[in-house]
Amino acid sequence: MEQIATMNRLRDEALRDPFAYDRLSYLTDTIGPRLSGSTQASAAVEWVAAQMRALGADVMLEKTAVPHWVRGEETAFLTDWPNKVSGATQKIVLTALGNSVATAPSGVSAAVIVVHSFAELRALPAGAVKGKIVLFDVSFDKAMTAQGQGIQAYLQTAPYRVVGPSVAAKLGAIAVLVRSLGSADLRTAHTGTLLYTEGVEKIPAAAVTAEDADLLARLARQGPITIHLTLTPQTLPLETSYNVIADWKGSENPEQMVIVSGHLDSWDLGTGATDDGAGIVTAMQTIQLLQALNIHPRRTIRFIAWMNEEFGASGAATYGKEHSVEFGNHVAAMESDLGCDHPTGLYLSDPALEAFLAPVADALKPIGAGSLTTISELPSEDLAPMIAAGVPSLAPIQDLRSYFNYHHTAADTLDKVDRQHLQENAAVIAVTAYAFADASKPAPRSK
Structure with a gap:
């Protein structure tokens, strides 16, 4: 034929x-x-x-x-953590999420609250995240991805990037970090678009590398931690x-x-x-x-x-x-x-x-x-x-x-x-x- x-x-x-x-x-x-x-x-x-x-x-x-x-500057430093060496800081590798608003030009310093789900965030005592930075530390399922189900793994974690900033903002957070949505732990940050909820304050948001999310989570289990975050994107x-x-x-x-x-x-x-x-x-x-x-x-x-x-x-x-x-x-x-x-x-x-x-x-x-x-x-x-x-x-x-x-x-x-x-x-x-x-x-x- x-x-x-x-x-x-x-x-x-x-x-x-x-x-x-x-x-x-x-x-x-x-x-x-x-x-x-x-x-x-x-x-x-x-x-x-x-x-x-x-x-x-x-x-x-x-x-x-x-x-x-336009992306602008994007930096973060861990400035306080349990038993830190006097005068020390640690760089946190991150990238702003698309559509994010900016911090103040000089950045913002705040304590970090680490959660592993929306349910865990909502179960915190009233006012627990007010004035703080929330880290959604939700792992990308690498085993699922290795079996050819990368789309499913992505869809499981994408809501934390897309709507996480507004969910945290409703509870009084001043910024959000999201564990990167990706399957390679090479200290590489994965960006992507967030969607702000109408009527909810827009707060800055960035994706941190898997390694840095792990670092923050480990230290937070030992006691309070603080970071200084600077994001200067512009929406033209x-x-x-x-x-x-x-x-x-x-x-x-x-x-x-x-x-x-x-x-x-x-x-x-x-x-x-x-x-x-x-x-x-x-x-x-x-x-x-x-x-x-x-x-x-x-x-x-x-x-x-x-x-x-x-x-x-x-x-x-x-x-x-x-x-x-x-x-x-x-x-x-x-x-x-x-x-x-x-x-x-x-x-x-x-x-x-x-x-x-x-x-x-x-x-x-x-x-x-x-x-x-x-x-x-x-x-x-x-x-x-x-x-x-x-x-x-x-x-x-x-x-x-x-x-x-x-x-x-x-x-x-x-x-x-x-x-x-x-x-x-x-x-x-x-x-x-x-x-x-x-x-x-x-x-x-x-x-």
Whole structure:
């Protein structure tokens, strides 16, 4: 069958062509970190748009308002603890959480209260944390991560970062520290966004390394401890940015769309190689492979580089608002946002897709990526508006055993990317997108 042969050609060419790695090198090493609202995020938009125009795609920049948060100074020192040497201090390694407010410019000194759960915090006597700094010392489950359940481990601890500052502020805390959400204990701090609760005082918040959380917890068991914390982030006015949209027009039903995507913004500590530069370049390569092999499927394949996933997915919200009337013609949507280690198959939003994708699974089995797994919540925040509308949605299943070592850290850099694995991911995206785009009938959908 011609479609099977074409899927095999796309797979093999993706494994041969270095396009994705070459573009990822430029995106990370030359452009660098791409925090929403930054100069580098703006440069990345223009660069991706130019790349897609050069491939012959129809390109549109979709305006979206994004936050502009700037990190500033971030330091902490343990200044008092049981039996300390006179005049001594100890450095605490940390990084501000995205969206955090600042301390006073000179910092703040306060006693630290260590808790291991929200329940433990709420069980403290009334006023116990008033005027103090709360440390949520909740360990990331490394055993679960080693067994391939990194997403589950992350979701178990993420609430302490996301809402912990407001929970503590309600009880009178003046700042919050959170044990970093990550699986490698290399004294590396993992940032991430917090969400302040409306009507609750906003207090400064930072993530401390696992080693420093352990240190604070050990000393706190011996007696009172105090730290001096300085965070000077700024929240600047909203900036105008863009989703990059590039269409490879369908030959028969161009109004019907298959989405391939990743998010273009990244955190500012590293260069966003695995989160989510890899997702961007593997989606870009789908269009490049179609162009190189002169393949024109029945339906349009639409590439989207989402802007501002890390600070609230405003780019995805804009797309949902502008294109919701077209969602009936969005026959499938994919996003890769969990790194780029070896793919083993596809997560599906709907079990009805399994039979439809059986030929895709067969085409991907030679690279070990033939698994099809339906899950209740797809790990793709940017696709949420389409998933809610019933658009069949997918994401690559990837080996996550090392992903959370580098997630949201200064270590998320190009050297963490395996070229072969990146090309395997490009093959998964391209083969799957083509199958949806050239099928004789659109894929089934439950809604």
